[in-house]
Amino acid sequence: MDLMYVTQLLLASLAGLSVGSFLNVVSDRIPAGQSLVSPPSHCPSCETRIRSVDLIPLVSYLVLRGRCRACAATIPIRTLWVEFATGVIFALLWVKFGWSYQGVAMMAYTGLFLAVFIIDLEHHIIPNKVILVGLVASLAIASFWPGVGPVKALIGAGAGFGILLALYLIPGFVIGEGDVKLAAVVGAATGFPIVAVGLGLSFVMGGVVAMLLIITRRSRRKAEIPFGPFIAASAMITLVWGDSILAWYLAQFAILR
Ligand SMILES: [Zn+2]
Incomplete structure (x- = not known):
C-alpha cells in the first residue's frame, strides 16, 4: 500500500464523514419542515x-461523550452511527470504483438513500422533497451510467412506480404511498430491467427482517416496520451488484431446465 493510496482512502473517508454529518442535519430538519441552512x-x-x-464529525460526539456542552442534553446516538457508516461506505466505494463517474455517483446515491433510510426508520414517512430531489438526481446520473442511459432510466422509474402501485392497491398488502414514490426513484437510478432486482431484493430483506422481529416478539404486525429502509438498502446493493444478481438469478432457471 503506497502513500498515495492511503491518502486518497483517507480523503474518501473524510468526505463520507462530512456527508454523514450533513445527513444528520437533513434527517432532523426535513421531517420537521425546517430550513437546511438557517x-x-x-x-x-x-x-x-x-x-x-x-x-x-465522529470526534466531537466522542469528546463530548454524546452530550451538549452547554446543557448536557443527550445527543442521539444516531448522529454517531450515521457519520461512521457514511465514512465507511465512502471508503469502500472508493476502493471499488475509485474517483470514477460511478464512484462519485455512488457517493451521491449513498447520501440520498441513507437520508431515506434514517427518516423513514424514525418517522415512518418519506418526505416528498427528498423523493423529488432523488428522482431528478437519479434521472440525471443514470443518463450517463454505463448500461442505463436516459431511456432505460425513464422506463425503470415508470416500472418501479407501477409495480409498487399495483401492490399498494392490493388490500392487506402493507406498503405506504412513500414506498410507491420511492420505487420510481430506485427505478430511475437502476434503470430497466435491473429495477426488478432492486425491488425483489427489498421484499426478500423486508420479509426476513419482519419474520425475525415477529419471532423475537419485538413487533406484532408488519405495519409497524417501515418498508422504505429496505427499498433504500436494496437500491444501494443493486446499484453495485445488480447485474451479477440478475445473472445469478437467471442462471437458476437455466439449471432447472
Ligand atoms: Zn444544550
Missing part, C-alpha cells in the same frame, strides 16, 4: 449555538 446548528434542548469545534 439557523446554524444548535442544541435542540437549550438552543445554544454549537461551536464549530464541536461540529467535527
Whole structure:
C-alpha cells in the first residue's frame, strides 16, 4: 500500500464523514419542515449555538461523550452511527470504483438513500422533497451510467412506480404511498430491467427482517416496520451488484431446465 493510496482512502473517508454529518442535519430538519441552512446548528434542548469545534464529525460526539456542552442534553446516538457508516461506505466505494463517474455517483446515491433510510426508520414517512430531489438526481446520473442511459432510466422509474402501485392497491398488502414514490426513484437510478432486482431484493430483506422481529416478539404486525429502509438498502446493493444478481438469478432457471 503506497502513500498515495492511503491518502486518497483517507480523503474518501473524510468526505463520507462530512456527508454523514450533513445527513444528520437533513434527517432532523426535513421531517420537521425546517430550513437546511438557517439557523446554524444548535442544541435542540437549550438552543445554544454549537461551536464549530464541536461540529467535527465522529470526534466531537466522542469528546463530548454524546452530550451538549452547554446543557448536557443527550445527543442521539444516531448522529454517531450515521457519520461512521457514511465514512465507511465512502471508503469502500472508493476502493471499488475509485474517483470514477460511478464512484462519485455512488457517493451521491449513498447520501440520498441513507437520508431515506434514517427518516423513514424514525418517522415512518418519506418526505416528498427528498423523493423529488432523488428522482431528478437519479434521472440525471443514470443518463450517463454505463448500461442505463436516459431511456432505460425513464422506463425503470415508470416500472418501479407501477409495480409498487399495483401492490399498494392490493388490500392487506402493507406498503405506504412513500414506498410507491420511492420505487420510481430506485427505478430511475437502476434503470430497466435491473429495477426488478432492486425491488425483489427489498421484499426478500423486508420479509426476513419482519419474520425475525415477529419471532423475537419485538413487533406484532408488519405495519409497524417501515418498508422504505429496505427499498433504500436494496437500491444501494443493486446499484453495485445488480447485474451479477440478475445473472445469478437467471442462471437458476437455466439449471432447472
Ligand atoms: Zn444544550
